[in-house]
Amino acid sequence: MDLGALFGNFNNFLDFTVGGLVIGAIYALVALGYTMVYGVLQLINFAHSEVFMYGTFAVAWTFVLLHGTGDASWSLGRAVPILLVALVAAMLMSAAIALLVERFAYRPLINKNAPKLIALISAIGASFALAEAMGLRDRFAKWFGLDDNLANYVAPNKARDVYSNPVSIQPHGLFHIGGYSVTDVDLVVVVAALVMMFALDIFVRRTKFGRGIRAVAQDPEAAALMGVNSTRVVQVTFLVGGLMAGAAATLYMMKIGSTRQNAGFLLGVKAFTAAVMGGIGNLRGALLGGLLLGVMENWGSAVFGSEWKDVVAFVLLVLILLVRPSGLLGEALGKARA
Amino acid sequence: MTTTPTPPVSAPTNPLFRLGLWWDGVIDRYNALPRLYKVVLVLAFALFVYALPLVRPPLIATDRIDFGGVMFACAAYALIALGLNIVIGYAGLLDLGYIGFYAVGAYTTGVLTSYHWAWPFFLALPVAVAVTMLTGVILGAPTLRVRGDYLAIVTLGFGEIIRICVKNIEWLGASAGIKDINHPNTIGPAPKPPFDPGGLFAIPRLEWNGITPSLDHEHATHFLVFGARDAIPYYWLLLTALIVVLLGDRLVKASRVGRAWEATREDEDAAELMGVPTFKYKLMAFALGAAIGGLSGAFYASSQSGYISPDSFPLATSFLFVAAVIVGGSGNRWGAMVGGVLVAYLPERFRDFADYRLLVFGLALTVLAITRPEGLLPPRRTRRAKMMEAEIEQLEEGPVDA
Amino acid sequence: MPDTAKLLEVDDVTIRFGGLTALDSVTFDIREGEILGLIGPNGAGKTTCFNVMTGVYQATSGQVRFDGAPLAKLKRHKITKLGIARTFQNIRLFKSMTVLENVMVGADAHSKVGFWDALLRTPRHRHTEEESTTRAKELLKIVGITARHDELAANLSYGDQRRLEIARAMATGPKLLCLDEPAAGFNPAEKVKLMDLIRKVRDQGYTVLLIEHDMRLVMGVTDRIVVLEFGRKIAEGAPEEIRDNPAVIAAYLGVEEDEDAS
Ligand SMILES: Nc1ncnc2c1ncn2[C@@H]1O[C@H](COP(=O)(O)OP(=O)(O)O)[C@@H](O)[C@H]1O
Numbered sequence A: 001m002d003l004g005a006l007f008g009n010f011n012n013f014l015d016f017t018v019g020g021l022v023i024g025a026i027y028a029l030v031a032l033g034y035t036m037v038y039g040v041l042q043l044i045n046f047a048h049s050e051v052f053m054y055g056t057f058a059v060a061w062t063f064v065l066l067h068g069t070g071d072a073s074w075s076l077g078r079a080v081p082i083l084l085v086a087l088v089a090a091m092l093m094s095a096a097i098a099l100l101v102e103r104f105a106y107r108p109l110i111n112k113n114a115p116k117l118i119a120l121i122s123a124i125g126a127s128f129a130l131a132e133a134m135g136l137r138d139r140f141a142k143w144f145g146l147d148d149n150l151a152n153y154v155a156p157n158k159a160r161d162v163y164s165n166p167v168s169i170q171p172h173g174l175f176h177i178g179g180y181s182v183t184d185v186d187l188v189v190v191v192a193a194l195v196m197m198f199a200l201d202i203f204v205r206r207t208k209f210g211r212g213i214r215a216v217a218q219d220p221e222a223a224a225l226m227g228v229n230s231t232r233v234v235q236v237t238f239l240v241g242g243l244m245a246g247a248a249a250t251l252y253m254m255k256i257g258s259t260r261q262n263a264g265f266l267l268g269v270k271a272f273t274a275a276v277m278g279g280i281g282n283l284r285g286a287l288l289g290g291l292l293l294g295v296m297e298n299w300g301s302a303v304f305g306s307e308w309k310d311v312v313a314f315v316l317l318v319l320i321l322l323v324r325p326s327g328l329l330g331e332a333l334g335k336a337r338a
Numbered sequence B: 001m002t003t004t005p006t007p008p009v010s011a012p013t014n015p016l017f018r019l020g021l022w023w024d025g026v027i028d029r030y031n032a033l034p035r036l037y038k039v040v041l042v043l044a045f046a047l048f049v050y051a052l053p054l055v056r057p058p059l060i061a062t063d064r065i066d067f068g069g070v071m072f073a074c075a076a077y078a079l080i081a082l083g084l085n086i087v088i089g090y091a092g093l094l095d096l097g098y099i100g101f102y103a104v105g106a107y108t109t110g111v112l113t114s115y116h117w118a119w120p121f122f123l124a125l126p127v128a129v130a131v132t133m134l135t136g137v138i139l140g141a142p143t144l145r146v147r148g149d150y151l152a153i154v155t156l157g158f159g160e161i162i163r164i165c166v167k168n169i170e171w172l173g174a175s176a177g178i179k180d181i182n183h184p185n186t187i188g189p190a191p192k193p194p195f196d197p198g199g200l201f202a203i204p205r206l207e208w209n210g211i212t213p214s215l216d217h218e219h220a221t222h223f224l225v226f227g228a229r230d231a232i233p234y235y236w237l238l239l240t241a242l243i244v245v246l247l248g249d250r251l252v253k254a255s256r257v258g259r260a261w262e263a264t265r266e267d268e269d270a271a272e273l274m275g276v277p278t279f280k281y282k283l284m285a286f287a288l289g290a291a292i293g294g295l296s297g298a299f300y301a302s303s304q305s306g307y308i309s310p311d312s313f314p315l316a317t318s319f320l321f322v323a324a325v326i327v328g329g330s331g332n333r334w335g336a337m338v339g340g341v342l343v344a345y346l347p348e349r350f351r352d353f354a355d356y357r358l359l360v361f362g363l364a365l366t367v368l369a370i371t372r373p374e375g376l377l378p379p380r381r382t383r384r385a386k387m388m389e390a391e392i393e394q395l396e397e398g399p400v401d402a
Numbered sequence C: 001m002p003d004t005a006k007l008l009e010v011d012d013v014t015i016r017f018g019g020l021t022a023l024d025s026v027t028f029d030i031r032e033g034e035i036l037g038l039i040g041p042n043g044a045g046k047t048t049c050f051n052v053m054t055g056v057y058q059a060t061s062g063q064v065r066f067d068g069a070p071l072a073k074l075k076r077h078k079i080t081k082l083g084i085a086r087t088f089q090n091i092r093l094f095k096s097m098t099v100l101e102n103v104m105v106g107a108d109a110h111s112k113v114g115f116w117d118a119l120l121r122t123p124r125h126r127h128t129e130e131e132s133t134t135r136a137k138e139l140l141k142i143v144g145i146t147a148r149h150d151e152l153a154a155n156l157s158y159g160d161q162r163r164l165e166i167a168r169a170m171a172t173g174p175k176l177l178c179l180d181e182p183a184a185g186f187n188p189a190e191k192v193k194l195m196d197l198i199r200k201v202r203d204q205g206y207t208v209l210l211i212e213h214d215m216r217l218v219m220g221v222t223d224r225i226v227v228l229e230f231g232r233k234i235a236e237g238a239p240e241e242i243r244d245n246p247a248v249i250a251a252y253l254g255v256e257e258d259e260d261a262s
């Protein structure tokens, strides 16, 4: 343990803090998907991590398609045109996966009013099936004899390995906060995440669907009586969660540059932690939780060493559940019990 | 009241359901037997299971991989499934990080019997189980109070934490793992390589040529030599532990403890209001499950290779355990064990299957959850209820000409 | 029998859910050996009252005392062990357990059998198991369930499920038995039979708190009646007094109009 690494020097402290905020913004975007589905269905959408993971692949594939496989190192400005296409692709891909999950893993159970545990198991199954399907994509391509044509996308015999965006985006330092050089990439990640959240907040507050979502979240039966089509609302919730995850995936690929068939797992657990920290079901809580988790995790890795970063996140989750299970902005859960 | 003639009952017709009914029939016939017959039958069955790796039935035995080792893995997974069945099947707690307990049991054994301390295995075993159980209590006490679905995520995190810990802590061998873990003590003369295999006596195994068996004295199992050559003695030891746990499981399930678990799973609030201290029973199930996982891990650590490493405990395996229990029929101990055995056996018998197993089990989970929430082999009462439902539906749909 | 000791006292209890005041300074008590009716239109706060008494909700202010001791902060299963048992308005049986097992869970409330007793099959385990089985069968007979005891609770008829809930609650050995609309969904003949059962239960020494929507029904069986409306107690007294109470009549008339309108 090395407290000096974090607190010994104020510049270092700022360095870890700002770095944490950037990754925290991505957590927050993914956390939205968990928190929205939870708000409406009181279910953890376990497969949301895969919704995100497919988005990251969509980004990398877009670059392979439009640029080719030659490794390149571009400035952000040069990558912007392809990035925008990738953003659209990732959002479409993630939304499609989210809708798929809703349609096949959830809706049959919701219609049957099945116990929550069963719905959770169904989602876990879907999550693993999706992750594995990505890891076996070379085999599937082979079945159809397409593994040669699609080699750049399916990575024959290496489908389970790290899959990198051929174009790595070189961040360009803009200004310093303490010891942290804030780059254009960082700025775009944070600003884009905030804009998305803002848009979502307006969507939920101002539009008809948003009102539907809030109505179902508060009282499904009353909402049904008042003519809210809850199946539709659930669908829209998954769709919006998927779109946000797609955006998060694009930002993630900008910042990290590579992905993997199991990349969703860790990020998913962390995003869920963020959602719980902020108070699950609460959109602003997701933002707060995401940023906080990003920062704390970075502080933790400064103090204990970076190999313990993930442990810090999990321990935080347990502590939060112990001290304040309803999260920072959440209201008391479990108020209606009998 | 007039009675309408009962129409023929059309029970659910899918083959798995029929398998369940067939199984019920077997149990019924068994239950009707006189006590002496029952004892003889059970002993015969147990003997057969003990002898399986020596009998090496054609088609079932694996040729390319040591069948004794495969059977050991099957028994280890069956034991794990049995433990997890208490947590998921009886108490309804979704534990996704069960592999963490398996790892804690294995590493405790490893640390105690390898280079730090050279304890004999049977001294380390109870300590390993106790440590694992304590881990379960420490993890369960804070998390079992909160909502059930959070538990899934917390336990998943736990499984990951354990893996990160063993990978990064030098004292636990870090990524290199722990070597030379003590085997259980050999019973009878110790082997003196290269010529004397030791043991009290040797049991030859069967070699099959088509369907004609012959004795194979070259590959005899030496009773009871726990060495690096032969996995079968380890299998026998583990199978014995499995049977003991199975008996205990039966006794505890058929008591107020089992009822409390079931009531908690069915409706936690109602159970609490009927006087069941639900938290206490959930914690008990969680700790017992952990202890059984640790037990299995301890046997695993000290088995043939005497070697464990962080790679022995991938989190995905944890998910396979959950699948084993649920696919086998949550709450049905035989179903759970069959599920565990399949998880261990299928990839070894059908090598091509290994790559697809997570995909297949993932899909199976979703399809099962959607179509048959009770699992493949649900407890028989659930099955009977299904039959009744079908009967009632028939009655209601039948002609009402009274 | 107005002069027996107070078994349960609801003392100035208020409970709010967000903006909604479900109970507003409600005070009444239940005396040993009586059948107290708790009536009022839908949404008046009757079930909420049960929930406060059994520890499901914490009162925003005020106190519930049982045998003179306050219940606040006690765990729910502890309250049951003290001697308050209840049924649920929307039936909440352990559906995949058998009829007998459901009652046994209730009987286990006072069992001292633990894990080791069960594992080692100690004499204590055997005795307790025998006793509670006998007791459970007795109770099933008292409430009049004729279905097989190894039938799944889910497969019982609606009426039997309601009766099973009563047997399960009685099995916990309560001093006070709280029944939340036990006759809901019954036809008139069944209702009469149920009221007979409730009287029989009281004669065995239980105190009964009965929530019922149907006023006429309560009149015949209760010793005293408390009337709630919009979370407030609007009347309390003997059935005859309640019947003639103008506030009560108004409350019920109001409801009937509502029901016609919807
Ligand atoms: N957990 C809760 N959250 C919010 N409102 C509640 C809750 N429980 C009960 N209420 C409200 O309290 C009022 C009284 O309900 P209840 O006690 O069930 O009425 P009754 O049993 O007399 O029909 C109702 O308006 C109901 O909506």
Ligand SMILES: [Mg+2]
Pocket: C046, C047, C048, C089
């Ligand atoms: Mg009510």
